[in-house]
Amino acid sequence: MAQTTEKPVEPSDGQAPPHLLRTPRTPRIHRAWFVAAVTFVTIIGAAAFASLPGLLIEPLHEEFDWSRGTIGFAVSVNLALYGLTAPFAAALMDRFGIRRIVAAALTVIALGSVLTVWMTAPWQLVLFWGVLVGLGSGSMALAFAATVTNRWFVARRGLVTGILTAAGASGQLVFLPLLSWLVEHHGWRPAAVTVSLAALAVVPFVWLLLRDHPADVGLAPYGGEYADKPAPVTGAARRAVTVLFKAARTGPFWLLAGTFAICGASTNGLVKTHFVPAAHDHGMPVTAAAGLLAVIGVFDVVGTIASGWFTDRFEARRLLAVYYALRGISLLFLPMLLAPSVHPPMLFFIVFYGLDWVATVPPTIALCREHYGEDSAIVFGWVLASHQVGAAVVAFAGGAARDVFGSYDVVWYASGALCAAAALMSLVIRRPRTQGLSLTGS
Numbered sequence: 001m002a003q004t005t006e007k008p009v010e011p012s013d014g015q016a017p018p019h020l021l022r023t024p025r026t027p028r029i030h031r032a033w034f035v036a037a038v039t040f041v042t043i044i045g046a047a048a049f050a051s052l053p054g055l056l057i058e059p060l061h062e063e064f065d066w067s068r069g070t071i072g073f074a075v076s077v078n079l080a081l082y083g084l085t086a087p088f089a090a091a092l093m094d095r096f097g098i099r100r101i102v103a104a105a106l107t108v109i110a111l112g113s114v115l116t117v118w119m120t121a122p123w124q125l126v127l128f129w130g131v132l133v134g135l136g137s138g139s140m141a142l143a144f145a146a147t148v149t150n151r152w153f154v155a156r157r158g159l160v161t162g163i164l165t166a167a168g169a170s171g172q173l174v175f176l177p178l179l180s181w182l183v184e185h186h187g188w189r190p191a192a193v194t195v196s197l198a199a200l201a202v203v204p205f206v207w208l209l210l211r212d213h214p215a216d217v218g219l220a221p222y223g224g225e226y227a228d229k230p231a232p233v234t235g236a237a238r239r240a241v242t243v244l245f246k247a248a249r250t251g252p253f254w255l256l257a258g259t260f261a262i263c264g265a266s267t268n269g270l271v272k273t274h275f276v277p278a279a280h281d282h283g284m285p286v287t288a289a290a291g292l293l294a295v296i297g298v299f300d301v302v303g304t305i306a307s308g309w310f311t312d313r314f315e316a317r318r319l320l321a322v323y324y325a326l327r328g329i330s331l332l333f334l335p336m337l338l339a340p341s342v343h344p345p346m347l348f349f350i351v352f353y354g355l356d357w358v359a360t361v362p363p364t365i366a367l368c369r370e371h372y373g374e375d376s377a378i379v380f381g382w383v384l385a386s387h388q389v390g391a392a393v394v395a396f397a398g399g400a401a402r403d404v405f406g407s408y409d410v411v412w413y414a415s416g417a418l419c420a421a422a423a424l425m426s427l428v429i430r431r432p433r434t435q436g437l438s439l440t441g442s
Contacts, residue, residue, distance in 0.1 A: 076396040
């Protein structure tokens with residue numbers, strides 16, 4: 001990890017003699033790894049809010065008699081805004097810096113979560129959880145991880161992307177058992193307050209330890225050469241929209257957006273939101289079902305970091321095809337595995353599905369970087385928007401299907417078929433003729 005990355009000190013007129021000049025000490029461990037560690041902890045803290053929606057469906061239905069479709073709609077607003085905010089957040093980070101945007105986002109998440117404690121009507125759930133937490137979480141989306149990786153790393157980008165992506169799963173692992181215990185023994189309100197406190201607790205780490213650019217501390221990115229910090233980019237919203245319009249003229253953008261929409265539909269929209277109530281329908285206790293989701297988080301960490309390692313070594317589009325095909329097969333078997341208790345075939349599904357949960361992220365980011373260069377973080381933000389729109393559609397449709405059919409089975413089968421389509425779409429993506437052109441500079 002050691003790199004000779006300090007900007008060299010060059011003598012000029014009026015300076016001390018060369019033998020009195022101090023050469024900056026090369027750090028034993030590059031500062032980029034500390035920035036990655038802070039980013040990892042930040043995403044873990046922010047992941048608390050993502051663990052809660054699936055645990056709220058049954059308690060809110062019982063307390064307020066709201067339909068599962070109504071609750072699912074609030075979750076879908078959250079997921080959609082999460083995605084639609086991401087590309088603007090990436091541009092805002094270029095304008096105002098990573099620290100300010102992330103600290104503000106965590107504060108908004110904390111506010112939205114704590115306000116749900118006093119809600120009495122569905123529109124308040126939509127406003128507090130859907131809008132406020134959705135906007136805040138969108139600014140903490142994977143575009144944050146992509147921005148940090150692009151600025152601080154040249155070497156090991158795939159590995160770092162995998163590690164930072166796994167942070168969300170680690171947060172799920174940390175908070176799901178705690179939140180499910182709180183919901184079952186003390187109600188959903190203490191769980192909402194816990195999410196708020198977790199988000200606020202991370203703010204000092206972001207403000208004191210995170211740095212926007214390697215040049216802020218006189219370093220080059222890990223594995224790269226020193227470059228001055230670029231001037232703040234004005235017109236963040238205009239730039240995000242401009243990048244979208246230019247990327248939309250290219251085929252790879254639509255293929256990446258389509259596959260990632262299916263990714264969101266089959267993970268955040270379906271399993272994260274509806275697995276717990278679906279298992280509860282079959283007689284499984286909420287804490288047991290939440291525990292299974294947490295185990296998915298354990299193997300998600302392993303799978304995502306491994307996917308980052310694979311992305312540094314193998315063709316990204318082929319990796320995506322394999323990941324989507326395996327996910328689709330596993331979802332087709334899930335309806336046959338749900339039961340009142342946890343049995344070996346269900347554990348096999350949890351392990352298998354966990355390894356694949358967000359393994360799609362490192363190769364998707366790599367393909368964005370390969371095709372869109374300096375604008376790849378913003379392009380990935382828009383691709384992530386499609387991911388969350390797909391998740392939002394299924395979060396609502398899953399709840400509505402449960403209200404209509406009394407079962408989630410049709411949604412599991414439909415998601416499995418969509419994953420098969422995503423596998424085929426991944427193979428259609430072609431290699432770019434020129435590597436990493438900037439859209440805004442073209």
